[in-house]
Amino acid sequence: MSEPSASRATRDAVVLVNLGTPDAPTPKAVRRYLAEFLHDHRVVALTRWLWCPLLHFIILPFRSPRVARLYAGVWMTEGSPLAVLTARLAKAVQAELPEADVVHAMRYGNPSLRTVLTDLRDAGHARVQVLPLYPQYSTTTTASVGDIVDAVFGAQGVARMRDDYHLDAGWVDAVAASIRTHWDTHGRGERLLFSFHGIPQRLADAGDPYPAQCRASVDAIVRALGLAPDAALLTFQSRFGREPWLQPYTDETLKALAGEGVRVLDVVCPGFAVDCLETLEEIALQNAEIFHAHGGRDLRYIPCLNDAPAHARALAALTRRDLAARA
Numbered sequence: 001m002s003e004p005s006a007s008r009a010t011r012d013a014v015v016l017v018n019l020g021t022p023d024a025p026t027p028k029a030v031r032r033y034l035a036e037f038l039h040d041h042r043v044v045a046l047t048r049w050l051w052c053p054l055l056h057f058i059i060l061p062f063r064s065p066r067v068a069r070l071y072a073g074v075w076m077t078e079g080s081p082l083a084v085l086t087a088r089l090a091k092a093v094q095a096e097l098p099e100a101d102v103v104h105a106m107r108y109g110n111p112s113l114r115t116v117l118t119d120l121r122d123a124g125h126a127r128v129q130v131l132p133l134y135p136q137y138s139t140t141t142t143a144s145v146g147d148i149v150d151a152v153f154g155a156q157g158v159a160r161m162r163d164d165y166h167l168d169a170g171w172v173d174a175v176a177a178s179i180r181t182h183w184d185t186h187g188r189g190e191r192l193l194f195s196f197h198g199i200p201q202r203l204a205d206a207g208d209p210y211p212a213q214c215r216a217s218v219d220a221i222v223r224a225l226g227l228a229p230d231a232a233l234l235t236f237q238s239r240f241g242r243e244p245w246l247q248p249y250t251d252e253t254l255k256a257l258a259g260e261g262v263r264v265l266d267v268v269c270p271g272f273a274v275d276c277l278e279t280l281e282e283i284a285l286q287n288a289e290i291f292h293a294h295g296g297r298d299l300r301y302i303p304c305l306n307d308a309p310a311h312a313r314a315l316a317a318l319t320r321r322d323l324a325a326r327a
């Protein structure tokens with residue numbers, strides 16, 4: 001291991017962490033990614049003798065080719081949307097936070113969180129601030145990032161992680177502004193629906209604060225928009241497996257709304273920092289089709305904040321506060 005350089009040792013490092021994504025829209029790359037993701041005990045806690053045969057002999061062989069085709073449908077020239085947009089967001093945050101070295105990492109896949117943190121530790125950064133790009137805390141996502149931070153840094157006081165930013169005023173205002181901009185450009189839909197990634201209901205029952213934080217985020221954004229408290233709907237998408245997940249489900253709600261005669265619907269997904277398979281494919285393509293098939297006319301998807309200046313400013317400001325609080 002080389003000696004840490006003086007400049008590294010005195011500069012703060014900031015790591016923006018996202019979920020991760022396959023390296024290519026191919027069955028092989030998707031299988032590798034899903035295997036890493038779905039072996040995480042934070043994501044699937046089933047005992048391994050039950051889960052591994054199911055995962056290796058059924059889920060990975062059958063899901064990987066199907067999901068690879070979905071990725072292919074939204075793949076960008078430079079790569080997976082989640083990878084490309086996370087890298088762009090890190091660059092935008094770096095521009096807003098010149099006093100620190102801002103990098104990004106993925107919990108699953110590349111650039112690997114474990115490798116990025118190990119490199120920062122070995123380079124001798126005095127302080128590492130980790131920001132999981134999940135506004136709402138969940139044991140399935142944020143805590144899993146924390147596992148790697150703990151594994152790399154142990155009890156050293158070098159690395160700290162923020163747990164959530166679901167009520168951060170800068171972030172709430174940035175989401176509200178993105179909805180207002182959408183309305184200014186396209187006009188206002190008949191209803192506004194907030195769709196968040198789900199988790200199993202069992203985890204919420206065991207105390208995962210995720211659904212309460214989603215609710216609190218929606219209430220804050222609705223307030224920032226100056227709307228009545230009941231002006232928006234909150235639903236949960238991306239169910240996986242057979243057990244009940246958080247409800248109401250996004251797809252079932254779309255069908256019901258179309259059935260009630262709603263023709264133009266605005267959908268926003270503020271639980272995702274950047275656009276990805278779950279927004280570009282599941283919401284903007286699949287769910288738009290479901291809405292049409294049930295009589296809806298126009299499902300207008302409002303993009304994630306991605307590398308918008310207001311997003312980068314909000315994340316830079318909260319990280320600056322986190323670093324100042326450590327001084």
Ligand SMILES: C=CC1=C(C)c2cc3[nH]c(cc4nc(cc5[nH]c(cc1n2)c(C)c5CCC(=O)O)C(CCC(=O)O)=C4C)c(C)c3C=C
Pocket residue numbers: 019020021022034042043044063067080082134138140141197198199200238240271272275276277278
């Ligand atoms: C935003 C927060 C997320 C939570 C909470 C979450 C929980 C969760 N997810 C799965 C299973 C899958 N999720 C998949 C994709 C995916 N999930 C998130 C975010 C959260 N997941 C994102 C941003 C993405 C998109 C990644 C991309 O490459 O664009 C997938 C992979 C796709 C598929 O096979 O359908 C799976 C699987 C579980 C089981 C879970 C909580 C227990």
Ligand SMILES: [Fe+2]
Pocket residue numbers: 039052055056
């Ligand atoms: Fe296994």
Ligand SMILES: [Fe+2]
Pocket residue numbers: 197238
């Ligand atoms: Fe997920």
